[in-house]
Amino acid sequence: MAKKYLEKNVLDAALERLEIIFQNFDNIYFSVSGGKDSSVMVQLANIVAKKMNKKFDVLLIDLEAQYRYTIEHIEELKQLSQVRDFYHIALPIALRNAVSVLQPKWICWEEESKSLWVRDMPEDSINIHNCPFPWFKKGEEFEEFIIQFANWYIQKYEGKRVACGIGIRTDESLNRFRTIALQEKKVTFEGYKWTTKIKMGERHIEAYNFYPIYDWTAEDIWGAVSKLNLKFNYIYELMYKNGVSIYEQRLCQPYGDDQRNGLDQFKALEYDTWSKVINRVNRCKFWEYIL
Secondary structure (H helix, E strand, O other): OOOEEOOEEHHHHHHHHHHHHHHHOOEEEEEEOOOHHHHHHHHHHHHHHHHHOOOEEEEEEOOOOOOHHHHHHHHHHOOOOOEEEEEEEEOOEEEEOOOOOOOOEEEOOOHHHHHHOOOOOOOOOEEOOOOOOOOOOOOEEHHHHHHHHHHHHHHHOOOOOEEEEEOOOHHHOHHHHHHHHOHHHOOOOOOOOOEEEEEEOOEEEEEEEEOOOOOOOHHHHHHHHHHHOOOOOOHHHHHHHOOOOOOOOOOOOOOOOOHHHHHHHHHHHOHHHHHHHHHHOOOOHHHHOOO
């Protein structure tokens, strides 16, 4: 935890940011993926919420083609003491398929492709058979869904402003840095640069994204896991043993532009999952011969 934020280390700064959010918002949800960053963020939130006697919700968009260990870790996060509602989304959402020019997008949890699903539908999920979102349409884009969800969440709590925690770190990409740093192009909550008011089309809605660990490094993430004895996704341990540095480990859906280069990790770490992953989308088998 060597990196400093003003006169604080990044752990203390993140805890302070979370306290600010819990002090100013009654309805808060955290967007998680099962990856290390969002996992640490939501576990820190649980520490702060417990101290302040607060509750929060969690949003998980399940992309179907996931490591088994990721799903096991998600089940651990569902048990956090301060979680009120856990929205486990398993809807047919459109995702990028960079392994094929013939099928540039694929749809996770698509009923027509059920025989090819990488895993069974989670029993406690929000899916196409029990979907509470009147606006949802099959093939909706991931980015559109998260904004629509924020607007739905506001309506659920009668128009009261809400906050959504996002576990991104700016040292991972220039675009993430721009999300935080370019304040002149965004509306913030009370001037805090680690917040952004959400836009739906051309208008702002009463919801703020906030980024409590935006200035953390990969070392900070694993330092917090060790120092606070946090739970973590064991797939990272296997990645490290397989020669993947802590700076290169990624868990996003496997067929994206960058993620396709890590498809071989499925083969090395979870072979049973790999066999299903390469059969899931058009032309993915081709990658088996070049990885």
